[in-house]
Amino acid sequence: MSAQPERIRLLVIGGGPAGHEAASTAATLGASVTLVEESIVGGAAHLWDCIPSKTMVASARRLAAMRSGGTLGVSDPGEIDVDMPRLSDHVDSITNKLAAGFRELLESQRVELISGRARFTGPNSAEVTTDAGLRSLEFDAALISTGSRPWVPDWAEPDGERILTTRHAYHWEKRPEHIAIVGSGVTGVEFVHIFASLGSKVTLLVSRHHVLPHRDTEVAMELEADFLERGVVLMKGSRASSVQRTGDGVVVTTQDGRSVEATHVLLAVGSVPNSEDLGLDLAGVTAERGFITVDEYQRTSVPHIYAAGDVTGQLPLSSVATMQGRKLARHLMGHNVRPLDYPKVTQAIFTEPEIASVGLEEVDAAAVGRKVRITKVPFASNPRALIQAAPRGFVKVISDPATRVVLGGTIVGKNASELIAVIALAVQSRLQVEALVETLMVHPSMTESLTEAAE
């Protein structure tokens, strides 16, 4: 009788979207998988990032909708407010539920879960610091999926009470009276939306001329219009240079000498990779400014060690980390894998209106001088948008003028994060605009504007 082939021993360090998806996929395909996580399975994505922030967005949105029912002829419900401790409990309950689900799934797939902090001791070995002591592990292949954490500038010292990073933003006794938000990228504007909807006074420090500096100006203008309507103070061209605590609040000072007094400040100024203390040098893995260098299959400089998710500095999205994890596990297990096509990644910003995009954006086409056909329809003429009192925003479809293939699209409007799926499918499948034009959408629906915009 021939001997059973040895199962590949895969060590996964970090159980965020990249790590747990890779562990689950590799285990399903027959690998013997050990996942080491020092916090919760689900990772920062579930504890501090996507899930808690979107849970708060949902509550903020419900509150804003209840307050604005008058437009739809609904009587004023009287005094309604947010119960911050209950909202914090709600955030925790969702996080715990999802983390328990992931653990159960991985356990059912016989993934060994170790609670602790891992570091390499060589190219095929690692040690894990656990509550029970040090444990040594040997592996045939490994995945580094240790994620990232908020970047803290040297002029600020977060204390978790008044000076906050996004990791302190979900547990409140009462709503912040006046919150200054530093950083007007995706994370910053989502928190503006949350706190403005919950009824806090919000001041946003915008270092450039517009929020979302890397996106279409039209997109930024729609969002700024909403913020201004809701009384958000936009301090444009103001780069924060210091944050000081004052008894009951904070003072944020900017490089040009302006200052803002608030009860709290939230820093949303980017992130840094969790790659120090991993023993990368002992494993022979190279990194640049802390981001681990990978090829299109997520292999590091050591071919049997992969890296995925935020620690690689590629597109920092949970959806991307998950897809990378799935693909690299299949690659490891000898399956044919098509590398991830980053320009086709669908992205959303959970503000009101929502902002979603996929494929080529107008700014990208302009930057490389590519000739494209751009068609745009505002939601202001869409019956469903008017019925819902959500006329703000537009659908923009970008196609190739010669082949008529859909290259990309941007949607600003109610539920844009869901509507974009239609354009994403067209981009992914290289459909021509006619495919969108000829798809008979529901009437009245927001999707009708997608058909119209493709014409």
Ligand SMILES: Cc1cc2nc3c(=O)[nH]c(=O)nc-3n(C[C@H](O)[C@H](O)[C@H](O)COP(=O)(O)OP(=O)(O)OC[C@H]3O[C@@H](n4cnc5c(N)ncnc54)[C@H](O)[C@@H]3O)c2cc1C
């Ligand atoms: C406020 C905010 C909101 C966001 N919202 C969204 C969103 O709506 N949609 C979206 O797609 N993306 C969103 N993102 C981005 C998303 O959270 C990240 O892209 C995603 O978490 C990256 O996943 P990851 O697998 O790289 O690791 P992470 O989720 O960062 O998890 C890494 C894990 O590794 C563990 N770890 C680290 N070092 C070790 C070690 N040495 N040993 C053991 N364990 C270790 C950590 O404890 C952590 O659990 C948001 C980000 C922020 C900051």
